[in-house]
Amino acid sequence: AAKQQGRDRFNYFAPFMQEASRARVALANELRDALCGDQLRVLFQPIVELDSGRIRKAEALVRWQHPTRGLLGPADFITIAEHTGAIVGIGDWVFRQAARHAKRMQQLHDPDFQVAVNNSAWQFREGGSNFGEWLDFLDEIQLHPRSVIIEVKESLLLEANHEVGRKLQALHEAEIQLSLDDFGTGYCSVAFLKRYNLDFLKIDPAFFTNLADGADGGAICAAMVGLAHKMGIQIIAEGLETAANMRTLRDAGCDFGQGYLFSRPLSGEELASLMGSVDKSMDIHRTACE
Ligand code: C2E
Ligand code: MG
Ligand code: MG
Ligand code: MG
Numbered sequence: 001a002a003k004q005q006g007r008d009r010f011n012y013f014a015p016f017m018q019e020a021s022r023a024r025v026a027l028a029n030e031l032r033d034a035l036c037g038d039q040l041r042v043l044f045q046p047i048v049e050l051d052s053g054r055i056r057k058a059e060a061l062v063r064w065q066h067p068t069r070g071l072l073g074p075a076d077f078i079t080i081a082e083h084t085g086a087i088v089g090i091g092d093w094v095f096r097q098a099a100r101h102a103k104r105m106q107q108l109h110d111p112d113f114q115v116a117v118n119n120s121a122w123q124f125r126e127g128g129s130n131f132g133e134w135l136d137f138l139d140e141i142q143l144h145p146r147s148v149i150i151e152v153k154e155s156l157l158l159e160a161n162h163e164v165g166r167k168l169q170a171l172h173e174a175e176i177q178l179s180l181d182d183f184g185t186g187y188c189s190v191a192f193l194k195r196y197n198l199d200f201l202k203i204d205p206a207f208f209t210n211l212a213d214g215a216d217g218g219a220i221c222a223a224m225v226g227l228a229h230k231m232g233i234q235i236i237a238e239g240l241e242t243a244a245n246m247r248t249l250r251d252a253g254c255d256f257g258q259g260y261l262f263s264r265p266l267s268g269e270e271l272a273s274l275m276g277s278v279d280k281s282m283d284i285h286r287t288a289c290e
Pocket of ligand 1: 060061075078094118120151181239241260261
């Protein structure tokens with residue numbers, strides 16, 4: 001009977017599983033054409049200096065304008081891209097788009113503008129991204145490497161892989177900036193971070209939503225920010241949706257904020273016109289910082 005049951009269960013689940021993997025295989029094949037087919041897009045979400053209310057940076061976020069499935073977000077295709085190796089080509093492309101746009105923002109609006117680019121752990125492993133080529137590209141468009149912030153996740157730092165360490169060091173020596181994404185969702189303590197040459201720490205909403213409500217939430221944030229600052233690390237609060245959270249973090253000494261409170265991710269054109277409009281950025285200051 002148990003055997004019969006097992007077989008039934010197998011029969012029941014098999015079509016479902018085949019369906020799911022067939023969809024993944026189809027998507028993986030289509031992803032290969034997405035790059036050459038001009039279907040990828042990069043959006044830019046403003047990163048605001050909390051003291052001044054000014055947009056000083058932006059994070060590049062990839063999208064896939066799929067011919068039949070519509071606009072897909074990274075959650076729909078980055079994992080597949082990692083497993084098929086397509087992430088290397090996609091990562092190179094996003095980097096170039098982001099760097100070109102940063103150059104434009106510097107020429108038009110702010111010579112200190114920085115762009116942040118997300119990186120998958122796969123790009124740091126054997127056969128991953130050729131960061132030497134990235135540096136050549138920056139040289140070609142005459143964008144200083146410190147204008148680019150590479151965002152990595154905590155799991156990458158915990159990998160303790162030789163190739164990963166070598167690549168992180170090479171980026172640091174080239175003066176590319178390093179940012180730790182999603183801080184507060186994993187295991188890293190601020191003290192652990194001292195061994196890396198981190199320039200920025202992005203605190204996840206999960207880290208502060210719990211804290212901000214408590215009576216000593218602000219004090220705990222302030223202690224963490226103070227420790228990071230002592231190590232030369234600046235803090236970016238991401239996923240900021242409420243003015244209350246923004247105020248708590250700003251008062252705790254947090255340097256930058258990013259989230260729907262300020263702006264959703266924008267096209268390059270939209271970001272350029274937002275940065276070009278003084279009134280608009282003062283509006284942001286007013287809504288955000290009062
Ligand atoms: P992330 O790097 O932590 O990026 C922040 C995500 O939060 C983005 O989602 C952004 O649109 C969203 N977000 C921004 N403000 C708010 C807010 O106020 N509230 C909420 N609830 N969400 C907000 P998105 O664009 O869907 O990206 C998801 C993740 O995909 C990113 O998380 C990043 O890990 C990854 N990703 C994005 N672009 C790339 C890329 O070019 N390469 C790689 N390897 N990963 C990427
Ligand atoms: Mg990020
Ligand atoms: Mg994040
Ligand atoms: Mg910062």
